[in-house]
Amino acid sequence: MPTLSAVTLPDHLDQEKLTGSIAVVIDVLRATTTIAQALQHGARCIIPVASIDSARMIAHKRQSALLCGERGGIKPEGFTLGNSPAEYTQQAVGGRDLVLTTTNGTRAMHMCDAAYEVLTGSITNLGALVNELSTRDQHIVLVCSGTDRKVSLEDAIAAGLIAQALQSTHTPDDSATLLRDAALGAIQSHGSLELAIASSFHAARLNDLGFGADVRFASQRSCCPIVPRFDPATGEITGIEQPQKTLG
Numbered sequence: 001m002p003t004l005s006a007v008t009l010p011d012h013l014d015q016e017k018l019t020g021s022i023a024v025v026i027d028v029l030r031a032t033t034t035i036a037q038a039l040q041h042g043a044r045c046i047i048p049v050a051s052i053d054s055a056r057m058i059a060h061k062r063q064s065a066l067l068c069g070e071r072g073g074i075k076p077e078g079f080t081l082g083n084s085p086a087e088y089t090q091q092a093v094g095g096r097d098l099v100l101t102t103t104n105g106t107r108a109m110h111m112c113d114a115a116y117e118v119l120t121g122s123i124t125n126l127g128a129l130v131n132e133l134s135t136r137d138q139h140i141v142l143v144c145s146g147t148d149r150k151v152s153l154e155d156a157i158a159a160g161l162i163a164q165a166l167q168s169t170h171t172p173d174d175s176a177t178l179l180r181d182a183a184l185g186a187i188q189s190h191g192s193l194e195l196a197i198a199s200s201f202h203a204a205r206l207n208d209l210g211f212g213a214d215v216r217f218a219s220q221r222s223c224c225p226i227v228p229r230f231d232p233a234t235g236e237i238t239g240i241e242q243p244q245k246t247l248g
């Protein structure tokens with residue numbers, strides 16, 4: 001069986017191991033939740049960019065692209081959309097190219113450029129992602145984005161739930177087993193997945209900024225059938241649509 005490993009921060013990635021592997025970038029609050037939502041609502045593609053300046057330049061050159069993202073959780077001046085999944089409605093993003101820069105998530109994606117394939121994961125597309133991954137025979141690396149280079153509980157929980165769901169198709173190494181057990185423990189001790197995610201420091205920060213609804217949205221399991229796929233050659237994220245499957 002192919003193997004499954006995990007890192008709690010992209011800075012811990014072993015670039016050699018990444019070659020030939022599928023990297024799954026996870027930024028539950030909020031980049032990868034927002035990306036899945038944007039594609040579900042008809043965005044043509046998303047171009048993840050590490051810096052605000054590059055995002056402005058790319059959006060300027062790309063006709064009718066929307067400039068999207070955040071710094072410190074807040075939409076930068078002149079941007080059309082911030083990083084709230086709720087902003088990415090069909091009306092706002094249908095048929096459009098989105099140039100997206102976020103503090104941690106888009107940086108993590110570019111740190112996985114060497115991988116055989118880069119997919120993105122969140123709680124909302126967990127079922128679709130697991131359906132997709134369970135058919136693959138490559139080694140999988142779950143890459144938690146973290147927040148400002150600190151480990152984020154919500155990303156670790158999502159990685160742990162993916163590890164649990166892939167048990168029959170991919171052999172977890174100790175890093176994946178650790179996150180699986182931590183995720184199940186956190187959910188049990190808080191009483192629910194939603195409460196476990198709400199207990200994270202990033203959720204508290206988003207609450208303070210008035211984005212509590214985003215935290216609740218991002219905690220909904222498997223409501224989105226899209227698996228975003230980043231192609232470093234084109235620089236675009238597009239969606240693979242999966243029939244939904246409820247996880248146990």
Ligand code: MLT
Nearest residue numbers: 029030031102103104105
């Ligand atoms: C990030 O990529 O840093 C996050 O999505 C930040 C956020 O908007 O909460």
